[in-house]
Amino acid sequence: MLVSGRSVGVVSTARITHATPACAYAKTPSRDWEVDGEMVGVAEGCTDIASQLIYNNSYAKVILGGGRQYFLGRNDLDPELNHTNSGRQRLDGVDLTQVWKDDKDRRKLSAEYVWNKSQFDSVDPRNTDYILGLFEAGHMQYELDRDNGTDGEPSLAEMTQKAIQILQKDSKGFFLLVEGARIDHAHHDNNARRSLYEVLALEDAVKVANDMTDESDTLIIVTADHAHVFNIAGYPKRGNDIFGVVDNVGEDAIAADGIPFTTLLYANGNSYDWGNRTNVSSIDTTHKDYLQVAAAPRSSETHAGSDVTIYARGPMSHLIHSVHEQHYIAHVMTYAACVADNTQRCDHLENRDPNSANKNHDRTYLYVMCVLINFLHLYFVHV
Incomplete structure (x- = not known):
């Protein structure tokens, strides 16, 4: 993880x-x-991911997402489910949330572990330097299903806001990764409505990041790691519901068999109708549980091979343009933040007049936001 003296945070709606x-x-x-x-059966020396997060990354100040089951011992009661889920919990019996709390207590650090929205909302970022939030046993809820009550869970935007509030107190800057993971999950289920509402939730997180950071010292990158075989059909009337059927029944728009089809479709997935085209005229295709028709049968919809877009704002954002290999993004981030092989790039800044009008450039905050219509991630590089 990119650190170099900066505060670090990770936020995701997945585990x-x-x-x-x-x-x-x-x-x-x-x-x-x-x-x-x-x-089980893996050679000694390999450590599971949950253990690596707690034992090897004690400097991480913000950890927010789902996946609580992997941090609890097999005999520990899940605080929300009020029972064990031993088939998914830790075989070593260790409660990693307690390990995390004990570490912060031992070092006399201001830290909070939370697992519901009420606890999360009560955390004062002004007096908190470390937060561990695990809001679901598995992945967090879809935005369309999310319980935003006291026993529910925060939105991606709310997690992003609190993460920035905690991390931006560090005068050396911070790196924050934010992922809108469930966009991808809903696509795999051929569930367009849930997926696109996850996109809107990520958009809210991007807005929060833009409002809370300064373009002069914070690099925000928004992208996706891949596309999906998700299609938008042409010729619906202007203003027709994007989740509805194509309502233009002119000679050039109607399907050859005369059966209506929805604007949104998938090339493959579990909603294949096995050669019997269903007449969707009497089906509410706008319902959140409706699965758009797939052209080929699969247990899960696949990723696609098309290019995804990338957007950037802030220092060195001009380097984000045209078509790039994915690893190029990491090079831009380290270059903008003057870390790794780019530490000398910012040496001259140490001698800059502290009263200079450009003094904000004396520190680099890597704030990268990855977000897109497929699998959204946020990377915040406060430069």
């Missing part, structure tokens, strides 16, 4: 040990080794 958030702090041959129970 915090899932693929993208784990990339920020763990090293593993398999993304599935999130908990020790997935590593």
Whole structure:
């Protein structure tokens, strides 16, 4: 993880040990080794991802997401479910949330562990330097299903806001990874409505980040790690519901078999209708549980091979343009933040007049926000 003296945070609507958030702090041959129970028979020396997060990344100030089951021992009661889930909890019996709390107490650090919205809302970022929030046993709820009551869980925007409030107190800057993970999950289920509402939730997180940071010293990058085989059909009337059927029945728009089709469709997935085209005229295709029709049968919809877009704002954002290999993004981030092989780039800033009009450039905050219509991530590089 990019640190170099900066504060660090990871936020996700997935399990915090899932693929993208784990990339920020763990090293593993398999993304599935999130908990020790997935590593039975693995040679000694390999450590599960949840353990790596707690034992090897004690400097991380913000950890917010789901996946509580992988941090509790097999005999520990889940505070929300009020029962054990031993098939998914830790075989070693260790409560990693307690390990995290004990570490912060021993070092006399201001820290809070929370697992519901009420506890989360009560955390005062002015007096809190470390926060661990695990709001679901597994992935967090979809935005359309989210319980925003006291026993529920915060939104992605709310987690992003509190993360920035805690991290931006560091005069050396911070790095924050924010992932809108459930966009991808809903696509895999051929569930367009839930997926697109997850996009809107991520958009809210981006707005929060823009409002809370300064373009002169914070690099925000928004992108996706891949596309999906998700299609938008042409020729619906202007203003027609995006989740509805194509309502233009002119000669050039109607399907050859005369059966209506929805504007949104998938190339493959579990909603294939096995060659019998369903007449959707009497179906509420705008309902959140409706699954758009897939053209080929699969247990889960696949990723796609098309390019995804990338957007950036802030220092060195001009380097984000055109088409790039994915690893290029990391090079831009380290270059903007003057870390890794780019430390000498900012040496001259140390001698800059502290009263200079450009004094904000004396510190680099890597604040990267990855977000897109497929799998959204936020990277905040406060420069």
